[in-house]
Amino acid sequence: MPVWLNILIDSIAFGATFMFGSTGEIITEKSGHLNLGIPGIMCMGGAGGCLMLNLIGTSKMPGFMIVMLGIIASFASAALMGLIYSFLTITLRCNQNVTGLTLTTFGTGLMMTLMAKATQTKYLNIPKKYFRFPFADRTDSLQKLGVMFFLVIAIIVLAWFVLNKTKVGLNLKAVGENPSTADTAGINVIRYKYLATTIGAGISGLGGLYYIVDYSASGEAYKSLEAFGWLSIALVIFALWRPLRTIAGSVLFGILFSFSSYITLIPFIETTLKTKPILQMLPYVVTIIILIVSSIKNKKENQPPSSLGLSYFREDR
Amino acid sequence: MKLNSEKNHEPLVHLTRRAYMSPWKAIGIRGVAIVASLIVSGIVALILIEKLNANPGRIFDFYKCFIDGSFSTEGMTWKFFKNLAILLCISLAVTPAFRMKFWNIGAEGQVLMGMLGAIAVAKTCSSLPNWLVLILMLIAAVLCGIVWAGIPAIFKAFFNTNETLFTLMMNYVATYFVSYMLLVWVPSGNAMGIVNQETKIGWLPTVIHNYFLIIVAVLILTGILFVYLNYTKHGYEISVVGESNNTARYIGINVKKVILRTMILSGALCGLTGFLMAAGLDHSITSTSVNGQGFTAIMVSWLAYFNPLTMIATSGLIVFLDMGGSKISEVFDVRGALPNIIIGIILFFIIGCEFFIRYKINFRKKEVVDKSSKPEPVPVPQEEVKEENQTDEDEMPSAEQPAEETEQKEDN
């Protein structure tokens, strides 16, 4: 495989981490909730999955069971975090920013503590192989396109379909745009908000597991998860709240982010170590530019959901 | 018939917004929340910490560690107040913007840029006299902070760009910019050493204690900001803009100008914090020097209802929990980030309890005595309710009018 293709595939695989995170966040934000707890949720998704693998990773279970249970545990623990957020912001109508940030503090803290208890040889060595099915035996970067990579592509397509082609999606978008109108139309606003934030959190959480077990497959990987959580939130803006665009965005972010690791390998590009942080900065700069341009152009379709960040209380004016 | 249907109608739990709750009751609710959160933290600790798990009797040690963490030695106490001062200072910096309902969550980056400015001056001007270097460092730090806060503010004021997302992104741009500058200064990629270790140029002088000057400076700043927000015309304008753009328009306040001015102040204070950290504490910089305090400060400020004096208490609480958590990790030999878990749990409770202060929960009763909890058909669109609320309080000759009024308000 030529070097450039290797790098490209690696970037795509890396981008899958953000695809999980930002697809989950898009679903959440569509219900009008800005969840800044995504970094914490992704951490916990990773931790939950790894702890499960820690238990079953060396057992005699068939490979697909191990993968399934890992994914389920990861989804469940992230969804649980999402549930905390939902309860606080939907039922108790707390400030979304503050709740989200607290969730991130809590989630990263809990993950660090839990991961310190897990044994790398148990949750990584054998499960890694199963997770990297079908390309596990390859030595180039194609090995990283495993089960979860295809899962996230499926999730994105499904999310796109649900949001754009079904009544559920229509109702969800209505809730995020104008909960009061949705309420009068007979939509159960609270239920939609709960489901969206919880499922969204669960999907985001899978990104944590994917990054630790599949993409990075190292015992240190969990320490950089938080940063990828924030990048996922950035990606939501980049994708202008559209699931399919997260794929393109993730690949771009992945290239920019991992390019910096590869760039020294490319013989004909003259670089120094210094370019690395500049390249890593680019995803954020691009996001800012997109944010600015979309606010200047002020095109209705490209704006955040109208009620984003506001809690809904039926009896408010 | 009528009665029956009404009974079916009224939901089991009916929420109403409280107009007012006495401060003592509100404090009581928060107290209960904190106690409850400590109990939950204890339970979580029992599960998570192996040494406690094996020996639940040591749970009292667990609580004792909180106090030990901050006040067991004189050094610890100094450190407690130093940490408090820094966190408080960042919280002060974000507060003016928050009062204006400008959700600046970019303090992390603004402080880091301030530090960078200060360090850059200290590095390059090490031949100048110390006092001059300190002044230049201060100026550079404040300017960097202003730039970092000013950019989102300009776009907010003129294009209404979402400031929460913008300032959030600016944090990471700052982080990587610092990484870049570090590589410029130390091309090998090693950590940057202490700046001017021998000459101590660009170091704040030590008075009484290393941390003393910083603590005093932040205390003074707290006072100044309290006065600024509550007793000056600027502070008054900030409150009006934060409360209602319409009122600001009505009395002729230039909202754009206030947004820019306040964000410049916010950024300048972040820069100042960066200066204090660079010149008084670290004398060096890494891309993670601020260590998430920019985010914690948001919670400190919010918990204190954006009141600088109350923030002393809330930042104290956070630092206390943080240092207690570290102590627990040390005593019980926990790897990971226990303090974050404890802070998280306690904040969840404090954030959550605000609900009980702001809302009133009315359970279904046989006879509706409370005026505010009268039976209510289920799907009530917003205006109609306002209309009803108003009629509730006033003698209202027209029942249709207010709907009009609210709608117009929404339009604006």
Place this chain on the structure above:
Amino acid sequence: MEEKQIALEVQKVSKKFGSIQANKAVDLTVYKGEIHVVLGENGSGKTTLMNMIAGIYFPDSGKIFVNGEEKIIRSPKDAFDNKIGMVHQHYKLIELFSAAENIVLGIKNKEKFDEKKIVSRVEEIAHRYGFSIDPKKKVYEMSVSEKQTVEIIKVLYRDADILILDEPTAVLTPQETEKLFNVLRVMKNDGKSIILITHKLNEVMAVSDRVTILRKGRYIDTVETSQTNENELTEMMVGKKIELNINRSEPVNPRPRIVCENLCCKDKDGLPILKNVSFTANGGEILGIAGIAGSGQRELLEAVAGLQPLTSGTIIFHNPKENKPVTFFHKDLKQIKELAKEHKFHYEDGTVVDLTEMHDKEISNLVNEGKLLFYEDEIMNLRDKTPLQIRELGVKLSFVPEDRLGMGLVGNMNITDNMMLRSYRKGGSIFLNRHKPQDLAEHIVEELEVATPGVTVPVRRLSGGNVQKVLVGREISSSPKVLMAAYPVRGLDINSSYLIYNLLNKQKETGTAVIYVGEDLDVLLGLCDRILVINSGVVTGIVDARNITKQEVGYLMTKVLDSAPQTETTQEEGGDVNEA
């Protein structure tokens, strides 16, 4: 006619909001295949009644029958199940969605979301009733009438047989109104029952089969449209005059204070709200503004206050400065010289000073010594000035806005801090001076008997009447030259209302030009000297309040003077009645 089937029957329905009886034993019978108008003034309880039929409110007592069966309607969904649909006055649409998406939003059935099917069904409905609609168009790109079409189709899509339309014509042009009426007639022939809420008599006559009149929450009568006329309906709608005991003094030396000419402005959708509005408000008198809610009263006052951008027109303020010394307090040298070009100044003894010949220094000396007096009223154009600029010009203009807590006051601030809203800039210090505002707050609390535990209480916690006292008190405290009050007694009890009337009268007696926007015609007739009547942004008359009947005002309020450029007619109309 005799064979008509009853589609909807409302029997003795009552609804109370707090202490206000919004509906008292109201009856309503609607036949199948008729257009039934519910007629009444603002606050007569029309919307409340309709909301009860549509499941938004639940009646305190009374019964609702649909097709002869008693039904309990608890929610809009129940209403839909009974084939009742309502088009609210303020549309409930998601801006970002297409028409089709809005139409199916929230429908619970097993059908799959199939855009093609929905679109074809929408088009079918539109075709049947003669609507024109693009189902794929986004709502935010739509005009008001298109949005209304979406709302109506939304109801029809749910197979409603009884359609309630709340003031559907308020936002439509005459052509659009005619189109709507045609559609309604088709629906009627299709066997649907249409309940139309309106207060426009010409429309009632044009489209309806029968009319039910409500007044102050009570049922007055139901008549066949063919058996009645506009005058009779007006009389039933406004009722007999009630004598109010407001002490109305004669105007004090009325001289023009605010002269507005040809004011035009548009709302954010680009629809005209004010059309060539011209009027004069005199000092020492109260000018009342009467009109159906939303006819442009708010925009008119906001335009004068500098809050509403105008597309054309002038607002001239006559500053009564005659024989007062010129000061540098609000005029600098340049402005004085500018003024001297067109106006004259004089000394105390009356001799005219020609400033154009003088050196700057001499002028400053004269001003500083207070020797330079205005010869005539200072004339200023307030058009395109911000509130702050108006204030800096030295124009003492007070405005009690309709939206008390959203605009006039800051709910979370205490009474003292609210007192400062207008005046906090005074003085060069960067600090606030709370002494004077506090004194003022205490004074107002005492004088106007504001029920509050103290001046440090956030105004949000005061009751509506007390909030209003605080606001009016503040606005009067600056001894304004112009005082504008929008619905200042709305929500107030009788005593507080009289207190406000007396305050306004006192202002009038001190020579202030008072502009009072009200909704109770009895009060307007009893309090004001002249009344400007406005309908859909057009002045339909300026009349002498002492020599006019309620019916005449009511007639002007619903009189349609439309079609775009008709400045002349408006002015003639205004002028004519003025002379009368």
